[in-house]
Amino acid sequence: MAPSPSPIATFVPVAPDSHFSIHNLPYGVFSSRSDATPRPGVAIGEQVLDLRAIAAAGLFTGPLLRDSDCFHQTSLNRFMAMGRAAWKETRGTVQKLLSADEPALRDNTDLRKKAFFPLNEVKMELPAVIGDYTDFFSSKHHALNCGKIFRGVDALQDNWLHVPIAYHGRSSSIVTSGHPITRPCGQVAPAAGSSSPAFKPSSLLDFELEMAMFVGPGNELGTQIPVESAYDHIFGLVLMNDWSARDIQRWEAIPLGPFLGKSFATTISPWIVTLEALEPFICNPPAQDPPPLPYLKEPQGKSYDIALEVTIKPDGDPKGSTICRSNFKHLYWTLGQQLAHHTVNGCNLRPGDLLASGTISGPEQGSLGCLLEQSWGGREQVALENGGSRKFLEDGDEVVISGHCKGDGYLVGFGTCSGKLEPPRCSC
Amino acid sequence: MAPSPSPIATFVPVAPDSHFSIHNLPYGVFSSRSDATPRPGVAIGEQVLDLRAIAAAGLFTGPLLRDSDCFHQTSLNRFMAMGRAAWKETRGTVQKLLSADEPALRDNTDLRKKAFFPLNEVKMELPAVIGDYTDFFSSKHHALNCGKIFRGVDALQDNWLHVPIAYHGRSSSIVTSGHPITRPCGQVAPAAGSSSPAFKPSSLLDFELEMAMFVGPGNELGTQIPVESAYDHIFGLVLMNDWSARDIQRWEAIPLGPFLGKSFATTISPWIVTLEALEPFICNPPAQDPPPLPYLKEPQGKSYDIALEVTIKPDGDPKGSTICRSNFKHLYWTLGQQLAHHTVNGCNLRPGDLLASGTISGPEQGSLGCLLEQSWGGREQVALENGGSRKFLEDGDEVVISGHCKGDGYLVGFGTCSGKLEPPRCSC
Numbered sequence: 001m002a003p004s005p006s007p008i009a010t011f012v013p014v015a016p017d018s019h020f021s022i023h024n025l026p027y028g029v030f031s032s033r034s035d036a037t038p039r040p041g042v043a044i045g046e047q048v049l050d051l052r053a054i055a056a057a058g059l060f061t062g063p064l065l066r067d068s069d070c071f072h073q074t075s076l077n078r079f080m081a082m083g084r085a086a087w088k089e090t091r092g093t094v095q096k097l098l099s100a101d102e103p104a105l106r107d108n109t110d111l112r113k114k115a116f117f118p119l120n121e122v123k124m125e126l127p128a129v130i131g132d133y134t135d136f137f138s139s140k141h142h143a144l145n146c147g148k149i150f151r152g153v154d155a156l157q158d159n160w161l162h163v164p165i166a167y168h169g170r171s172s173s174i175v176t177s178g179h180p181i182t183r184p185c186g187q188v189a190p191a192a193g194s195s196s197p198a199f200k201p202s203s204l205l206d207f208e209l210e211m212a213m214f215v216g217p218g219n220e221l222g223t224q225i226p227v228e229s230a231y232d233h234i235f236g237l238v239l240m241n242d243w244s245a246r247d248i249q250r251w252e253a254i255p256l257g258p259f260l261g262k263s264f265a266t267t268i269s270p271w272i273v274t275l276e277a278l279e280p281f282i283c284n285p286p287a288q289d290p291p292p293l294p295y296l297k298e299p300q301g302k303s304y305d306i307a308l309e310v311t312i313k314p315d316g317d318p319k320g321s322t323i324c325r326s327n328f329k330h331l332y333w334t335l336g337q338q339l340a341h342h343t344v345n346g347c348n349l350r351p352g353d354l355l356a357s358g359t360i361s362g363p364e365q366g367s368l369g370c371l372l373e374q375s376w377g378g379r380e381q382v383a384l385e386n387g388g389s390r391k392f393l394e395d396g397d398e399v400v401i402s403g404h405c406k407g408d409g410y411l412v413g414f415g416t417c418s419g420k421l422e423p424p425r426c427s428c
Numbered sequence: 429m430a431p432s433p434s435p436i437a438t439f440v441p442v443a444p445d446s447h448f449s450i451h452n453l454p455y456g457v458f459s460s461r462s463d464a465t466p467r468p469g470v471a472i473g474e475q476v477l478d479l480r481a482i483a484a485a486g487l488f489t490g491p492l493l494r495d496s497d498c499f500h501q502t503s504l505n506r507f508m509a510m511g512r513a514a515w516k517e518t519r520g521t522v523q524k525l526l527s528a529d530e531p532a533l534r535d536n537t538d539l540r541k542k543a544f545f546p547l548n549e550v551k552m553e554l555p556a557v558i559g560d561y562t563d564f565f566s567s568k569h570h571a572l573n574c575g576k577i578f579r580g581v582d583a584l585q586d587n588w589l590h591v592p593i594a595y596h597g598r599s600s601s602i603v604t605s606g607h608p609i610t611r612p613c614g615q616v617a618p619a620a621g622s623s624s625p626a627f628k629p630s631s632l633l634d635f636e637l638e639m640a641m642f643v644g645p646g647n648e649l650g651t652q653i654p655v656e657s658a659y660d661h662i663f664g665l666v667l668m669n670d671w672s673a674r675d676i677q678r679w680e681a682i683p684l685g686p687f688l689g690k691s692f693a694t695t696i697s698p699w700i701v702t703l704e705a706l707e708p709f710i711c712n713p714p715a716q717d718p719p720p721l722p723y724l725k726e727p728q729g730k731s732y733d734i735a736l737e738v739t740i741k742p743d744g745d746p747k748g749s750t751i752c753r754s755n756f757k758h759l760y761w762t763l764g765q766q767l768a769h770h771t772v773n774g775c776n777l778r779p780g781d782l783l784a785s786g787t788i789s790g791p792e793q794g795s796l797g798c799l800l801e802q803s804w805g806g807r808e809q810v811a812l813e814n815g816g817s818r819k820f821l822e823d824g825d826e827v828v829i830s831g832h833c834k835g836d837g838y839l840v841g842f843g844t845c846s847g848k849l850e851p852p853r854c855s856c
């Protein structure tokens with residue numbers, strides 16, 4: 001059980017199992033029926049607090065936020081760029097405004113009408129303009145399983161325990177939870193006996209359970225962010241589904257890595273949970289042996305105890321089957337190491353960049369973070385509760401990722417990251 | 429010799445060997461000492477024509493440009509999104525305004541003072557906000573040489589003749605010509621006899637001679653751009669140097685491809701030469717055998733006859749040595765095939781996205797587009813004219829790429845794409 005932060009009562013109704021307790025206060029960008037302009041908000045219980053409305057009412061009175069127009073933007077990039085001191089000031093202000101014994105918002109009926117929107121009535125937008133998106137490969141279990149499945153080798157690649165391996169992903173096709181996913185078409189390897197590859201809808205469509213960090217302040221090109229200060233550059237985390245077409249990926253990926261097998265869609269959850277909110281859930285990462293090179297050596301490595309689940313809901317089965325229960329803490333490389341590694345060559349990060357973890361697989365069968373692993377490369381059926389089974393996803397399947405941290409009587413949750421698979425649109 | 433377009437005389441002085449003839453009219457974004465706001469311009473001879481000033485003077489009178497604010501932007505993205513009809517209209521207007529017998533600009537001293545800037549006095553900015561940057565691998569000579577050097581195999585990978593192979597690159601570290609390049613530090617493979625990788629400045633720093641296209645109108649996520657209409661989505665081309673740290677690249681790239689070995693910097697030339705200007709230089713691409721899959725099959729494949737050169741200028745040797753003479757037409761996969769392939773899985777392109785060709789190597793030693801190939805993996809010295817030699821780049825080396833098409837009495841050129849290598853800034 002995580003240590004309890006000082007209890008705060010809020011005047012907003014929050015159910016005990018709500019992901020969006022007063023201890024959370026995640027940031028997102030939303031639009032409403034009454035106003036289609038995207039603007040920053042904070043989720044609390046079943047409500048969204050409109051930060052633009054709060055700023056317009058002059059309630060951000062702290063020295064860093066007072067004169068800022070960061071909440072009058074259509075994305076969080078400007079707020080992300082302001083850094084931890086501004087984030088702390090904002091969190092303090094919002095927590096105070098929402099608290100039960102603070103009248104400023106509670107007793108201002110007019111402002112409450114303008115500043116609160118029911119969560120289930122708003123449209124969530126991408127929280128930031130994502131300049132670059134990077135996907136790491138930081139679960140040792142996942143890396144080992146991929147080696148066994150693809151190469152029949154029970155060993156990591158030579159570099160894996162030294163390098164937090166990553167590749168550049170496609171930022172244009174990142175969408176928020178709920179966006180339908182079209183089954184992609186593409187080239188796959190020649191069938192046995194044929195010399196020509198086939199062009200067809202992917203028949204090995206998969207999810208990947210991941211989480212991803214949004215970058216706060218960036219760094220100048222040619223400079224490094226040392227691992228000691230890496231966390232000052234991390235705004236917060238979201239859930240992510242790195243949809244993957246295994247047949248397309250396998251045929252194209254040698255020698256330059258994944259491309260069209262990934263770039264057709266990536267889904268993130270719309271609410272960014274800040275590192276401040278996650279502090280009570282810090283835990284030790286796995287021991288690293290061999291010890292990492294000095295530039296990756298952390299005074300005190302830290303991970304986060306975030307319970308994760310993946311549920312597949314076939315068409316017409318709204319309950320679905322939870323086929324994976326994993327945890328962020330299974331990751332071998334930490335957030336700080338990923339970020340420090342990313343900049344060690346002088347590569348510049350920008351506010352709003354997204355760095356994903358890679359598939360978060362744990363040690364047990366039930367904690368494997370993608371169907372490729374769960375079906376062991378398509379050799380085994382994964383049973384569903386409705387009597388069906390899957391090796392890979394079928395059209396109409398909805399994949400729902402959820403994640404939360406359990407505090408003493410409250411949750412700090414991420415909501416859900418979902419997407420429903422639609423049939424291919426191409427005519428092949 | 430390319431067919432001559434109808435000759436146009438301009439009142440602006442243009443030397444016969446100028447890259448920026450009236451037949452070219454490339455687009456860039458510049459700022460001046462008098463006005464630091466970046467704005468679109470066109471290069472002509474030794475001058476930049478300020479398109480914002482021309483628009484403000486009401487001289488874009490065509491139906492598509494008349495009411496547009498595209499030249500009041502700090503990037504070309506909005507103009508790129510408008511499509512070929514708007515590009516043609518603009519080109520017609522600019523060509524007319526610059527022609528010798530058109531008084532509107534020629535005789536307006538006041539406007540000429542506001543609208544012309546000496547090329548050597550302006551600061552060139554990135555021409556577009558580059559949402560995503562992709563790097564292809566489209567020279568068969570380069571792919572074959574990499575196979576021989578890295579794997580000792582005289583054969584392409586199984587997929588190469590079927591798939592226009594590509595990987596996602598880093599867009600944040602794309603800079604324009606002239607920006608200094610810092611030698612990156614990073615992990616390299618363990619030395620013989622050691623079990624631990626080293627962390628150090630790259631000692632195998634290389635250039636890659638490439639060209640890259642800017643995307644015009646994009647496509648919606650989930651839809652494809654057929655190869656037949658691909659060229660309607662291409663705005664124009666620039667020169668590109670994909671700086672590469674071969675030792676970092678080699679250690680990190682398995683299994684997910686290049687990452688920090690590339691992401692420290694990529695240089696592009698600042699002037700985008702449009703496909704309209706390149707039309708007289710269309711030529712046949714290499715024959716493709718086996719024939720590509722139907723979605724890559726072009727009614728009439730086309731390449732461009734663009735002569736390319738790479739000159740290395742060691743510190744204190746301003747003349748330098750031209751060590752590579754290649755040509756865009758050596759590329760196996762065409763621009764149209766690259767773009768169609770990129771979207772065949774439904775991946776969305778956005779105006780301003782950059783798609784690079786990959787290293788443009790020709791068949792002869794002197795046309796190999798990087799030092800890795802020229803020195804055959806560091807086994808041979810590449811002679812310089814100053815008596816020195818190189819296997820890879822040394823601190824202080826400036827790498828200058830230039831490219832042009834030769835018309836009948838005029839050039840359509842790209843200017844240069846240069847960068848000087850500075851010592852590492854890290855303390856390792």
Ligand SMILES: [Ca+2]
Pocket residue numbers: 135208210242358359
């Ligand atoms: Ca992934």
Ligand SMILES: [Ca+2]
Pocket residue numbers: 563636638670786787
């Ligand atoms: Ca390249």
Ligand SMILES: [Mg+2]
Pocket residue numbers: 241242243244262263264265266267
């Ligand atoms: Mg993806």
Ligand SMILES: [Mg+2]
Pocket residue numbers: 669670671672690691692693694695
């Ligand atoms: Mg590069």
Ligand code: NI
Pocket residue numbers: 185186200201424425426427428
């Ligand atoms: Ni199809």
